[in-house]
Amino acid sequence: MRYPVEPFRIKVVEPINLPSPEERERLLVEAKYNLFKIPSEKVFIDFLTDSGTGALSHHQWAAMMEADESYAGSRSWFRLKRAIEEFSGYEDPIPVHQGRAAEKLLATIYLHEGAKVVSNTLFDTTRGNFLAVGAEIYDIPTPEALDISSDYPFKGNIDLNRLEELLKEGGVKLVVMVLTNNTGGGQPVDLDNLKEAYALTQRYGVPLIIDACRIAENAYFVKRRNPKYSGWSVKDIVLESFRYSDGAFMSGKKDGLSNMGGFLVLRDERKRMRAKELLILWEGFIHYGGLSGRDMESMAVGLKESLDERYLEHRTGQVAYLTEGIREIGWDVMWPPGGHAAYIEVSEALAHIPKEQFPAHSLVVELYRRGAIRTVEVGSLMFKDAARYEFVRFAIPRRMYSRAHLDYTLDVLRDIYASKGNLRGFRITYEPPHLRHFLAELEPIL
Numbered sequence: 001m002r003y004p005v006e007p008f009r010i011k012v013v014e015p016i017n018l019p020s021p022e023e024r025e026r027l028l029v030e031a032k033y034n035l036f037k038i039p040s041e042k043v044f045i046d047f048l049t050d051s052g053t054g055a056l057s058h059h060q061w062a063a064m065m066e067a068d069e070s071y072a073g074s075r076s077w078f079r080l081k082r083a084i085e086e087f088s089g090y091e092d093p094i095p096v097h098q099g100r101a102a103e104k105l106l107a108t109i110y111l112h113e114g115a116k117v118v119s120n121t122l123f124d125t126t127r128g129n130f131l132a133v134g135a136e137i138y139d140i141p142t143p144e145a146l147d148i149s150s151d152y153p154f155k156g157n158i159d160l161n162r163l164e165e166l167l168k169e170g171g172v173k174l175v176v177m178v179l180t181n182n183t184g185g186g187q188p189v190d191l192d193n194l195k196e197a198y199a200l201t202q203r204y205g206v207p208l209i210i211d212a213c214r215i216a217e218n219a220y221f222v223k224r225r226n227p228k229y230s231g232w233s234v235k236d237i238v239l240e241s242f243r244y245s246d247g248a249f250m251s252g253k254k255d256g257l258s259n260m261g262g263f264l265v266l267r268d269e270r271k272r273m274r275a276k277e278l279l280i281l282w283e284g285f286i287h288y289g290g291l292s293g294r295d296m297e298s299m300a301v302g303l304k305e306s307l308d309e310r311y312l313e314h315r316t317g318q319v320a321y322l323t324e325g326i327r328e329i330g331w332d333v334m335w336p337p338g339g340h341a342a343y344i345e346v347s348e349a350l351a352h353i354p355k356e357q358f359p360a361h362s363l364v365v366e367l368y369r370r371g372a373i374r375t376v377e378v379g380s381l382m383f384k385d386a387a388r389y390e391f392v393r394f395a396i397p398r399r400m401y402s403r404a405h406l407d408y409t410l411d412v413l414r415d416i417y418a419s420k421g422n423l424r425g426f427r428i429t430y431e432p433p434h435l436r437h438f439l440a441e442l443e444p445i446l
């Protein structure tokens, strides 16, 4: 495909280095084959995450210079408050330092031991926070998502039949719709699917909460892939999406285009008051929630910039360029291309490595070994038995890398594909009880 023209030019640059092959090998051993432990200066191209890693615009930097760092009633908070209200249509938002702080508030306010949570697929920290209070999680993505190579446009959807069954059975305390569905391959959720899910939760009196961290990217796909909304602006699709919810939380590190930040909004005033009490205990006063004034200024501007359709065309175009290139090499990918990342599914290409030996992690290690490229496993290492796929995720930071960085990545992937039979599995030598992939230590199986 044609590479999309950048709707920006570069004003500040940050040098990157390619360590020697010997150094890469040594660093892998020292990091116990866990790429979270590799110093970022030793990474040439960093696709670990699109969270908080993007480039800021000059409008954001300018706003940050004007930040007010007051504890209470700061000008920066009122700017952010207005920006969140305009972005979401919700009133009286609660600032948090990042998404998972809102997840902990939600878990404490809505859940308890044995409470059921239903989702199109929770992200790992959301899952972790909900499991930590004893909740039972039901991830029910639409059956169309199982065929990763089909052209079905909205593989992030929730399975509405299964949702109704679970609601009928009872005990569901929360339904969470993740836009886009990160763990399910960065796939969008159709606005109509959200509307139907909301109607069901209303009928059964269960609150529906949106995980909105990539809601602008999701809205762009709704506009492009559902003809009903092709004449709508992304801004209006985002607002319409929020209308079909009882609350939402957002990590501002994604579509907030910021290095740090997030918010929680809730329609229920009593729950909102409870969240504010806990916020003061855990995060900070209700006018900053763990954020500096500079963070709040950056997010206030970022929320607006994320709705710029030329920016979104470029962003999704980059992901599509990388995904298509990977598919042409022969790797299986999550198709069609999603919002923030390309996903390789390795089950077939690395069929000689059993799931218990983490085949996707094996490719993650090889990408670093051959090209100092950092990616992340989203499979059996991250999700143990709950893994639905064996993905390697290439999350593209916003407004940061150019075409040549993506072409370099494709060259490395082409080389690995040619000798993929030589890749070996891994075993875990240490793992913590929760979210094991962050701290796990591994060794290769020779």
Ligand code: F0G
Pocket (backbone or CB within 6 Å): 048, 049, 050, 051, 098, 099, 100, 101, 123, 125, 126, 178, 182, 211, 213, 251, 252, 253, 262, 395
């Ligand atoms: N929900 C989704 C869908 C996410 O992707 C993330 C973070 C969170 C919630 C938590 O937000 O990091 O601000 O606490 N995802 C990052 C990633 C870390 O790499 O996908 P956070």
